[in-house]
Amino acid sequence: MEHIPILKIGDCLLVSIQVDMHDRLAIALQNNLTEKIVITKARGVLIDISALEIVDSFIGRTLNNIASMANVLDAITVVVGMRPAVAITLVELGLNLPGVRTALDVDKGLVLIRNSIDDELGEIDAGELN
Amino acid sequence: MIVEADDVLPVRSTEDVVRVRQEVRSRTAAVGFSLVDQTKLITAASEIARNTVIYGGGGTLRLQILQNTTRRGVRLIFEDKGPGIPDIERALTDGYTSGSGLGLGLGGARRLSNEFDIASKPGEGTTITLARWKR
Amino acid sequence: MANAYISLPELISKNQTTLLHDWISLQRQTGAFNRRIKEEVLLEQSRGLLTELCSALQAGAPNDLKATEWSATRKILEEVSGTRTSLGFTPAETATFVFSLKEPIFNLLFAKTDSNVEKQQQEIWGINLLIDKLGLYTTEVAQSARENVIARQQQELIELSTPVVELWEGILALPLIGTLDSERTQVVMENLLERLVTSSAEFAIIDITGVPTVDTLVAQHLIKTVSAARLMGADCIISGIRPQIAQTIVHLGLELNVVSKATMADAFALALRRTGRSVEKRVASPKNGSL
Incomplete structure (x- = not known):
């Protein structure tokens, strides 16, 4: 069975989905990612979907689930590179992925994760000072 | 209205759902759909194909290219011999699901199509027809 | 005869x-x-x-x-x-x-x-x-x-009234002019989303000062565009909403769950601030009288 590789960059995990995913592959990705977050103690997960030509409700739900699960495991998920046609279709479908953060590309996604982690640290620091 | 092409594909597994998406992409591209219109019909097809596999116990897809006096379009007819849909109106409501999905499949597919029709008899099966025209 | x-x-x-x-x-x-x-x-x-x-x-x-x-x-x-x-x-x-x-x-x-x-x-x-x-x-x-x-x-009107312009690096503006029908809105919005990708812009300002009326369908297209842009990782700001349009939107019961600003200038200032930039007036030194 095909397999979607998960790369570790610093304290982030990077996934680039390059194949038209069938449902079991999406579920496998969800399982592998959550395991890998725990093993690597990753703080951020970057999912690049710029190669995906469609995102239907199942794939959309999987992305949402990954974000929620990662959140529970103290990692921030950013989905990057969604194509305009895919975004328009998802909105029409009624799927706004409220739990998912997004960025235009991998670079911007990494910045977003970095800033979110820093903000969190900043808040903690400020809290300790008071 | 002329049916220019008419093919039948099996819709039995989640791998078939992927194949349905690819076939619908090649047909809509051949007819000259814009990228957005292609994506909308492929997504609608993906939703219905998954329902056919999960709820209908598998079935078939008829893929047609249409030509009427002014427009070209693509029509998809999904057929299964499954348990059928007892309450179609409820099934079309966003958020309603008899399974584990989000309940956006049918209603979403209807929004993504120009024409949408469900015929279903409990115990005999379901036929869902969707069509989209080139803008 | x-x-x-x-x-x-x-x-x-x-x-x-x-x-x-x-x-x-x-x-x-x-x-x-x-x-x-x-x-x-x-x-x-x-x-x-x-x-x-x-x-x-x-x-x-x-x-x-x-x-x-x-x-x-x-x-x-x-x-x-x-x-x-x-x-x-x-x-x-x-x-x-x-x-x-x-x-x-x-x-x-x-x-x-x-x-x-x-x-x-x-x-x-x-x-x-x-x-x-x-x-x-x-x-x-x-x-x-x-x-x-x-x-x-x-x-000419369609061509003229639908330019996507770059205000600053990463900030696009779409000044809409004239009556919007749902067909035209759809085309314009698709263009805008495409431009977000090609110019890798994180902000888009949709200015509707020049739009006299907005019906339900058009308002929905606007909202959908904002949602789609967010899915792609960009933020939209709507500026120049006329009082009548604000009334229409509320009467239609549409939740315009978007960031809106009174003028394009305000929207631009917000976008600049969000991207970590600021505009300030240079105070002229009193000694330096020359222009």
Whole structure:
């Protein structure tokens, strides 16, 4: 069975989905990612979907689930590179992925994760000072 | 209205759902759909194909290219011999699901199509027809 | 009815000079010669129309202006309509110019010693119908010319009113102008989303100051665009919402769950701030008096 590789960059995990995913592959990705977050103690997960030509409700739900699960495991998920046609279709479908953060590309996604982690640290620091 | 092409594909597994998406992409591209219109019909097809596999116990897809006096379009007819849909109106409501999905499949597919029709008899099966025209 | 013209070509060609003279002096009297049209143009067109009418009749042209025998006449009528429209004449005024040819022709007919009353009546009726057709043809020409202009302007309007402009690195603006229909909104919004990708811009300002009204469908397209942009990782700000549009949106029960600013300037300032930039006025040093 095909397999979607998960790369570790610093304290982030990077996934680039390059194949038209069938449902079991999406579920496998969800399982592998959550395991890998725990093993690597990753703080951020970057999912690049710029190669995906469609995102239907199942794939959309999987992305949402990954974000929620990662959140529970103290990692921030950013989905990057969604194509305009895919975004328009998802909105029409009624799927706004409220739990998912997004960025235009991998670079911007990494910045977003970095800033979110820093903000969190900043808040903690400020809290300790008071 | 002329049916220019008419093919039948099996819709039995989640791998078939992927194949349905690819076939619908090649047909809509051949007819000259814009990228957005292609994506909308492929997504609608993906939703219905998954329902056919999960709820209908598998079935078939008829893929047609249409030509009427002014427009070209693509029509998809999904057929299964499954348990059928007892309450179609409820099934079309966003958020309603008899399974584990989000309940956006049918209603979403209807929004993504120009024409949408469900015929279903409990115990005999379901036929869902969707069509989209080139803008 | 074709018989009605039989003696007419003769009559007109024999008396062409007189007719033209009478017609012109009639137009002088009724004030058709006014500052809007040059006298030599009017003379030339009057002569041309009369000549072509005459040769068409002599060629035995049928009672239908679409026939090939009338092509030269049609051409001169198109020219008449064109020059007059561009000079600001109304279609009615242009048609009246053609209709005014009736009087001199009728005078000529009445002056004929031919006492066959029935035949004369037929001829009058025939020429009456013919000149009506000629006059109405100028109106048709003016109308189709106007329709062409409208169609061209509509096309230009769509092209003109849908530019996506880059205000700053990473900040795009889409100033919408004119009435939005749902088809046009869809195209415009797709263009905007494409540009977000190609210019890798994180902010888009959709300015609707120039949009007089927004209906439910258009408002929904706006909201969908904002949602789609967010899925792609970009933020939209809507600026310039008119009071009426705000009312419409609320009355329609639409939740405009988007960032909105009063003016494009405010939206731009917000986008700059969000991207970590600021604009400040340089305080001129009092010593440095030079500009």
